[in-house]
Amino acid sequence: MRRGTNLPAVGGFNQTVILDVIRRSPEALSRVELAEKTGLAPQTISNVTRRLLDDGLITEAGKHIQGRGKPRVMLELAPQSRYALGVHLDPAVITYAVLDLRGQVVHDASMRTPRAGRPDEIIASMAAALDELIEASGVDREKILGIGIAAPGPVDVARGIVLDPPHLEGWRDVPLRDALFEATGLPVLLEKDVTAAAIAELWLSGEAQHSDFAFFYLGTGIGIGLALDGEVLRGSTGNAGEGGTLVVPVDGLVDGRRSDLLGHLATPRYMLEQAADEGVLVPAPPANDMVAIDEGFDELVRLAEAGDAGALRILDRAASLIASALVSVVNLLDIDEVIFGGPFWERVSARFIFQISRIIDHSPDRVTRHPVALSGSSIGDDVAAVGAACLVLDHALSPRPSGLLITG
Amino acid sequence: MRRGTNLPAVGGFNQTVILDVIRRSPEALSRVELAEKTGLAPQTISNVTRRLLDDGLITEAGKHIQGRGKPRVMLELAPQSRYALGVHLDPAVITYAVLDLRGQVVHDASMRTPRAGRPDEIIASMAAALDELIEASGVDREKILGIGIAAPGPVDVARGIVLDPPHLEGWRDVPLRDALFEATGLPVLLEKDVTAAAIAELWLSGEAQHSDFAFFYLGTGIGIGLALDGEVLRGSTGNAGEGGTLVVPVDGLVDGRRSDLLGHLATPRYMLEQAADEGVLVPAPPANDMVAIDEGFDELVRLAEAGDAGALRILDRAASLIASALVSVVNLLDIDEVIFGGPFWERVSARFIFQISRIIDHSPDRVTRHPVALSGSSIGDDVAAVGAACLVLDHALSPRPSGLLITG
Numbered sequence: 001m002r003r004g005t006n007l008p009a010v011g012g013f014n015q016t017v018i019l020d021v022i023r024r025s026p027e028a029l030s031r032v033e034l035a036e037k038t039g040l041a042p043q044t045i046s047n048v049t050r051r052l053l054d055d056g057l058i059t060e061a062g063k064h065i066q067g068r069g070k071p072r073v074m075l076e077l078a079p080q081s082r083y084a085l086g087v088h089l090d091p092a093v094i095t096y097a098v099l100d101l102r103g104q105v106v107h108d109a110s111m112r113t114p115r116a117g118r119p120d121e122i123i124a125s126m127a128a129a130l131d132e133l134i135e136a137s138g139v140d141r142e143k144i145l146g147i148g149i150a151a152p153g154p155v156d157v158a159r160g161i162v163l164d165p166p167h168l169e170g171w172r173d174v175p176l177r178d179a180l181f182e183a184t185g186l187p188v189l190l191e192k193d194v195t196a197a198a199i200a201e202l203w204l205s206g207e208a209q210h211s212d213f214a215f216f217y218l219g220t221g222i223g224i225g226l227a228l229d230g231e232v233l234r235g236s237t238g239n240a241g242e243g244g245t246l247v248v249p250v251d252g253l254v255d256g257r258r259s260d261l262l263g264h265l266a267t268p269r270y271m272l273e274q275a276a277d278e279g280v281l282v283p284a285p286p287a288n289d290m291v292a293i294d295e296g297f298d299e300l301v302r303l304a305e306a307g308d309a310g311a312l313r314i315l316d317r318a319a320s321l322i323a324s325a326l327v328s329v330v331n332l333l334d335i336d337e338v339i340f341g342g343p344f345w346e347r348v349s350a351r352f353i354f355q356i357s358r359i360i361d362h363s364p365d366r367v368t369r370h371p372v373a374l375s376g377s378s379i380g381d382d383v384a385a386v387g388a389a390c391l392v393l394d395h396a397l398s399p400r401p402s403g404l405l406i407t408g
Numbered sequence: 409m410r411r412g413t414n415l416p417a418v419g420g421f422n423q424t425v426i427l428d429v430i431r432r433s434p435e436a437l438s439r440v441e442l443a444e445k446t447g448l449a450p451q452t453i454s455n456v457t458r459r460l461l462d463d464g465l466i467t468e469a470g471k472h473i474q475g476r477g478k479p480r481v482m483l484e485l486a487p488q489s490r491y492a493l494g495v496h497l498d499p500a501v502i503t504y505a506v507l508d509l510r511g512q513v514v515h516d517a518s519m520r521t522p523r524a525g526r527p528d529e530i531i532a533s534m535a536a537a538l539d540e541l542i543e544a545s546g547v548d549r550e551k552i553l554g555i556g557i558a559a560p561g562p563v564d565v566a567r568g569i570v571l572d573p574p575h576l577e578g579w580r581d582v583p584l585r586d587a588l589f590e591a592t593g594l595p596v597l598l599e600k601d602v603t604a605a606a607i608a609e610l611w612l613s614g615e616a617q618h619s620d621f622a623f624f625y626l627g628t629g630i631g632i633g634l635a636l637d638g639e640v641l642r643g644s645t646g647n648a649g650e651g652g653t654l655v656v657p658v659d660g661l662v663d664g665r666r667s668d669l670l671g672h673l674a675t676p677r678y679m680l681e682q683a684a685d686e687g688v689l690v691p692a693p694p695a696n697d698m699v700a701i702d703e704g705f706d707e708l709v710r711l712a713e714a715g716d717a718g719a720l721r722i723l724d725r726a727a728s729l730i731a732s733a734l735v736s737v738v739n740l741l742d743i744d745e746v747i748f749g750g751p752f753w754e755r756v757s758a759r760f761i762f763q764i765s766r767i768i769d770h771s772p773d774r775v776t777r778h779p780v781a782l783s784g785s786s787i788g789d790d791v792a793a794v795g796a797a798c799l800v801l802d803h804a805l806s807p808r809p810s811g812l813l814i815t816g
Contacts, residue, residue: 245740334642
């Protein structure tokens with residue numbers, strides 16, 4: 001049932017709107033400016049800013065005198081009043097970030113994901129790394145709102161469980177959210193990795209904010225997160241964003257098959273298998289050795305940058321498969337922006353964007369002819385960890401009841 | 409910039425919410441019940457229902473006496489107070505519908521789309537057919553809010569132009585909206601066909617309302633409209649829903665190609681080409697003869713129903729390609745419901761749903777394991793015309809300023 005607007009939650013909704021405007025503004029704002037920017041009534045502005053000041057989320061930043069009028073008190077975010085932690089569990093690397101209330105990364109760290117580590121061991125090492133992170137960042141633990149985890153899908157978002165991600169060996173029905181809550185005592189929520197990445201782009205893209213885009217994630221696997229009209233698409237069970245099962249045409253590559261899945265053919269692991277088959281790199285690392293894949297991919301990119309024709313051919317082939325899949329997605333969703341990121345993206349960003357852009361622009365299968373803007377994430381390799389932390393800020397600052405954030 | 413909730417539009421938004429609740433309720437409701445169902449304040453309910461009564465959109469339906477309390481005045485929709493017309497321009501058939509304010513079809517009609525007709529001739533015949541429709545329905549012209557047109561994409565929704573749909577010969581940059589406005593004097597809006605179909609499902613699915621689904625449209629071409637969280641997805645230029653460029657694997661069917669597009673291999677036209685190639689039906693109708701394709705498809709389905717192995721093979725092959733594409737879409741968007749419709753659907757509905765359901769349930773490429781509910785549209789062949797008319801009701805009853813509805 002769609003409901004009207006004067007629900008109890010509206011006060012909180014307005015608070016979120018006002019805090020959002022203050023958070024995004026590069027300069028302090030007066031209450032009059034807030035009323036103009038939000039469309040909210042002066043009385044509402046007055047009540048809400050009083051509450052925000054009492055909670056320490058905003059501070060007064062001097063007075064602004066204009067002509068003969070009453071001086072206006074300027075308000076700005078108190079970024080050091082609250083913090084959130086983000087963890088991104090990728091099969092190759094675990095990334096950590098500490099964000100202040102403005103969403104700025106104040107500290108980050110990363111470590112290789114232990115090869116074939118048992119989930120409970122990995123969770124224990126995550127908890128230890130989070131303790132170290134808090135210590136190293138110098139942030140008061142009392143000010144930490146919680147921990148967001150970005151994990152590979154499929155996940156059970158409501159119950160905080162990692163189900164059976166194809167690239168995380170030995171992980172099956174792992175209650176990661178509750179385990180990390182028990183290990184740290186901090187509120188924890190779990191989100192799918194590509195969804196977290198899309199959230200980071202929504203939160204942190206600044207004044208020229210993106211609100212409708214696909215986030216193409218090149219990790220150990222491939223994902224396509226979606227933001228539509230300023231909201232991430234989670235889907236019916238929080239598992240939207242699975243881009244790896246899009247079918248792409250192949251050109252004599254795969255024995256006996258005439259097409260295959262993007263999530264097979266465009267992964268770093270498969271690129272390295274091709275590099276071995278075609279004599280560009282020998283040998284291909286074992287399929288489950290994420291560290292070797294990471295290092296092998298470094299080597300493949302280095303060769304391509306040095307002009308090696310074989311390495312360039314393999315990268316360009318992957319780019320063209322990604323472009324083919326994106327043409328389908330652009331047509332299906334009428335999207336005009338794609339942001340790229342993920343742990344393997346940065347290394348190939350310039351070349352891939354050039355190639356993918358060329359193919360999308362000239363594809364005979366495009367239905368609309370409007371330009372599609374392609375860009376690498378400005379947040380970089382931390383993007384999913386940052387997004388998971390943003391989600392904690394969202395949940396903690398928004399009045400919506402959330403079953404996702406476990407708080408004991 | 410996201411804005412707060414006490415904008416001038418909110419009164420109108422609340423009006424829409426209240427009218428929506430009254431419209432969907434099978435029984436008359438008191439103001440107290442409206443307050444409970446919407447969460448709106450009694451004073452808001454009182455003001456808005458007064459305005460709705462003044463406008464004739466709702467009526468008083470007696471009083472309800474409960475215990476010793478003051479009798480409650482019951483309110484219900486006045487379905488005959490307003491009407492909307494819907495037109496669906498498909499390359500094979502043009503469908504017309506008259507809807508009352510509740511969204512019930514009070515009259516409908518259809519005619520074959522003239523083969524190779526010039527756009528201006530077709531528009532003139534649409535205007536004449538609409539006049540006849542109004543006359544035949546007995547509806548007072550003064551009560552008609554406007555005309556919604558559902559057209560094949562790509563379209564320019566903002567300017568009401570049909571751009572260059574692949575199956576509508578001779579249509580290129582046709583200002584259909586403005587032309588039909590000039591011909592009829594009624595407000596007109598234009599929407600892409602699959603989007604209109606999804607709108608019909610959102611509007612008319614009753615108490616057990618669908619809010620997240622893909623609408624698979626089997627017409628002369630193939631579309632996949634999307635409703636997410638109760639809203640249709642239009643995309644950046646109103647052209648979302650292009651499902652025909654999803655890549656599907658082929659099995660030795662197409663010369664020299666290892667994969668092809670769903671919008672080629674699963675169309676009725678291509679099924680008839682296969683039927684000719686495989687000696688099931690001879691000859692295949694010319695590619696641009698929509699009437700012959702319609703009749704040929706009837707014959708193919710008749711043969712399949714009579715147990716012809718060749719006809720069954722061709723239909724099942726198309727169903728399996730549709731299923732393959734839907735697995736990708738279900739994974740990408742984490743959708744748990746697919747509704748099927750369009751002018752060619754009804755004839756194959758039972759068999760296709762059986763086959764597609766079987767394949768989706770057992771696909772090794774499914775990421776999540778939750779069931780995907782498949783159903784044929786309960787609205788039937790009129791679905792896009794009905795959706796276009798629903799859109800007129802939406803626009804006329806909602807206070808949102810709309811550049812889409814041309815009103816002179």
